[in-house]
Amino acid sequence: MLNGKYALITGANRGIGKAIVEIFARNKCNIIANSRTGGSLENLGSELKDQYRIKFHPLYFDVSDSDQVKESFKELIKITKDLDIVVNNAGVLVNNLLGMVSKKTINDVFSVNAFAAIYVMQYASRLMIKNQKGSIINISSIVGVAGNAGQVVYSGSKSALLGITRSAAKELAAYNIRVNSIAPGFIDTDMIKSLSPEKYKERFDSIKMKRLGTPEDVANCALFLASDLSSYITGQVIGVDGGMLI
Amino acid sequence: MNNTDRLRRIFAEALNIKIETVIDSLEYNSIPEWDSVAHMSLVAAIDDGFDIMLETDDVIDMSSFAKAKEILGKYDVEF
Numbered sequence A: 001m002l003n004g005k006y007a008l009i010t011g012a013n014r015g016i017g018k019a020i021v022e023i024f025a026r027n028k029c030n031i032i033a034n035s036r037t038g039g040s041l042e043n044l045g046s047e048l049k050d051q052y053r054i055k056f057h058p059l060y061f062d063v064s065d066s067d068q069v070k071e072s073f074k075e076l077i078k079i080t081k082d083l084d085i086v087v088n089n090a091g092v093l094v095n096n097l098l099g100m101v102s103k104k105t106i107n108d109v110f111s112v113n114a115f116a117a118i119y120v121m122q123y124a125s126r127l128m129i130k131n132q133k134g135s136i137i138n139i140s141s142i143v144g145v146a147g148n149a150g151q152v153v154y155s156g157s158k159s160a161l162l163g164i165t166r167s168a169a170k171e172l173a174a175y176n177i178r179v180n181s182i183a184p185g186f187i188d189t190d191m192i193k194s195l196s197p198e199k200y201k202e203r204f205d206s207i208k209m210k211r212l213g214t215p216e217d218v219a220n221c222a223l224f225l226a227s228d229l230s231s232y233i234t235g236q237v238i239g240v241d242g243g244m245l246i
Numbered sequence B: 001m002n003n004t005d006r007l008r009r010i011f012a013e014a015l016n017i018k019i020e021t022v023i024d025s026l027e028y029n030s031i032p033e034w035d036s037v038a039h040m041s042l043v044a045a046i047d048d049g050f051d052i053m054l055e056t057d058d059v060i061d062m063s064s065f066a067k068a069k070e071i072l073g074k075y076d077v078e079f
Helices: A015-026 A042-052 A066-079 A103-131 A142-146 A152-175 A190-194 A197-205 A215-226 B003-015 B036-050 B056-061 B065-073
Strands: A006-009 A030-035 A056-060 A085-088 A134-139 A177-184 A237-240
Touching: A006 A015, A015 A030, A015 A042, A015 A085, A015 A215, A030 A042, A030 A066, A042 A056, A056 A066, A066 A103, A085 A103, A085 A215, A103 A134, A103 A152, A103 A177, A103 B036, A134 A152, A134 A215, A142 A152, A142 A177, A142 A237, A152 A177, A177 A215, A215 A237, B003 B036, B003 B065, B036 B065, B056 B065
Parallel strands: A006 A030, A006 A085, A030 A056, A085 A134, A134 A177, A177 A237
Antiparallel strands: none
């Protein structure tokens, strides 16, 4: 489905990001994988290169640091100038009730979950403009759509990402660059392991399909949005949540 | 082709204007063809044409053809 294309995927070393890398690789997409942690992508890269005969390039940088993003794009254009797909997946989850939210927490969470997508899109879109094509996928959250108690900062940052998505879609449509967002629900990743048993049950019980989402469920949606199957879809938010109500 | 001619050609093609009109005094937003949308196409074309990645501040500062030459000097492009 993505034969020979190049995709940059942030937060690629675990969870949803890793699943997206694996499904894209299975579909013969060349991968530029980002993580903040040096060395964390080497094993994954070796496996995928052997298994699927694709190109795999790790790029280690902090997406919330605009200077690091800039320098990394200088590296990226040495790999390819034909960037077809970007998945802004890197994110942090913080739960804080109002009254207990520090300024640092607000800055840190918005920096990773929202500002980083702007930093990355600013450079990525220039490569895509040249080629007059591209697909950008921003991984938001169901709480970015619906809000959630105890998650003012997290949901605010994910809502910001939806606004960023819709505006970028309008701005970049003229260049045949599509920008969409995925809003995952309750997905079986490390992020949910910090929940108390009560919270876990409460969330689980709100899922109409009565199962946790998997990273692969989200990755399949990303594959659709990255591929030409969604060639007339832009500025949209797709929930991958099993009918979860929040 | 020297770098001035190369840059003039990039401007002409990206903005869809005659190459004769690409002179030092040509300024951003001074003609309908060089608006904010075209500016990003121009930046992408300059990136590609000179094998560089302009920094965001330089993209914002690139307010004329003369300024573009000055900025490209920072990227070791000689005029």
